[in-house]
Every structure is written in structure tokens, then in C-alpha cells.
Amino acid sequence: xxxxxxxxxxxxxxxxxxxxxxxxxxxxxxxxxxxxxxxxxxxxxxxxxxxxxxxxxxxxxxxxxxxxxxxxxxxxxxxxxxxxxxxxxxxxxxxxxxxxxxxxxxxxxxxxxxxxxxxxxxxxxxxxxxxxxxxxxxxxxxxxxxxxxxxxxxxxxxxxx
Numbered sequence: 001x002x003x004x005x006x007x008x009x010x011x012x013x014x015x016x017x018x019x020x021x022x023x024x025x026x027x028x029x030x031x032x033x034x035x036x037x038x039x040x041x042x043x044x045x046x047x048x049x050x051x052x053x054x055x056x057x058x059x060x061x062x063x064x065x066x067x068x069x070x071x072x073x074x075x076x077x078x079x080x081x082x083x084x085x086x087x088x089x090x091x092x093x094x095x096x097x098x099x100x101x102x103x104x105x106x107x108x109x110x111x112x113x114x115x116x117x118x119x120x121x122x123x124x125x126x127x128x129x130x131x132x133x134x135x136x137x138x139x140x141x142x143x144x145x146x147x148x149x150x151x152x153x154x155x156x157x158x159x160x161x
Contacts, residue, residue: 009049012041016057020064024134031134034061038084039103039142043150047088051081072118079111100139108135 015037022033038054045053055077062073069076083106090099112131116124 005045005049008041008044009053012037012045012050012053013056013060016053017060017064020057020061023065024130024137031130032061032065033138033141034058035080035084035107035135035138036142036145038080039087039138040146040149042084042088042091042099043146044153045088047085047092050088051083051085054084055081072115075114076111080107083107083111100143104132104135104139107138108132 016034019036020032020034024031024033034057035054038050038057041050041053058077058080059073062069062076067073083103086106087099087103090096090102108131109128112124112127115127
């Protein structure tokens with residue numbers, strides 16, 4: 001494992017934590033732009049490290065918010081690891097339209113599904129619109145920034161992984 005990979009993973013995890021300070025008002029808790037850096041990291045990191053950066057960033061963002069969902073944030077962090085891992089795999093495979101569709105469906109609709117059973121159907125129904133909106137906003141910001149960031153990094157540092 002290269003030191004560069006570890007440093008970039010830590011950098012993107014820290015950027016996810018900073019993104020957690022940009023809150024999206026909702027009644028659900030810690031919705032923020034904390035996923036944008038993790039989505040962008042798919043251009044620079046291997047998929048497993050993209051997932052680790054996302055997971056670490058979510059825990060830091062939730063910690064800042066006071067863990068409004070308590071230990072459920074561990075489940076959410078694991079979901080983020082899996083979702084961003086698959087997103088990065090789709091990105092590396094060149095499935096650029098599918099990666100965004102997958103991310104929005106997985107993060108906005110499938111990730112909250114366990115809360116239907118763990119908390120209540122009412123919580124799930126109340127949470128999904130806000131989570132879907134936050135997911136969409138994270139995806140739009142990352143989709144706008146990703147091509148320019150990849151091009152700039154490619155011209156400055158050579159081939160981007």
C-alpha cells in the first residue's frame with residue numbers, strides 16, 4: 001500500500017468531515033454535504049479506500065451533529081462504505097451514468113430502508129424525502145465538480161487512478 005493512497009484517503013475523509021458542517025435543513029438530523037468529497041475521491045482512490053473515506057467522514061460528520069441517531073450511525077457508516085465502494089467500481093469501469101443512478105437510488109432509497117424495521121414505518125416515510133434531496137444535492141455538486149477536478153489533477157499530476 002502506498003503512502004500516497006493513505007494520505008489521499010485521510011485527506012478525503014477530512015474533507016467529508018468539513019462537508020458535514022454544510023448542513024441541509026431537515027427534520028431527520030445530520031443531513032449535509034459530507035458525501036461530496038467521497039464521491040470526488042472515486043477519481044483518485046481505489047474503491048475500497050473511497051468507501052473508507054466515506055465511512056470515516058460520515059462518523060466525523062455525525063459526531064459533530066451530536067449523533068442524532070445514536071448507534072444507528074454505525075449502520076449508516078457501513079452503508080456508506082458499501083455504496084461508495086460500488087460507486088467507485090462503476091466509476092473505474094467507465095459506467096458514468098450508472099454510477100449516479102446507483103448512488104441516488106442506493107443512498108436515497110435503499111440505505112434508509114433498515115430504519116423502516118428498526119425505528120418505524122413513519123420515521124422511514126418522513127426521512128426518505130429529506131435523505132433523497134440531500135443525496136441528489138450531493139450528487140449534483142460532485143457531478144459538476146468531478147470533471148474539472150479530474151482534468152486539473154490529470155494535467156498537474158499525470159494519470160489519475
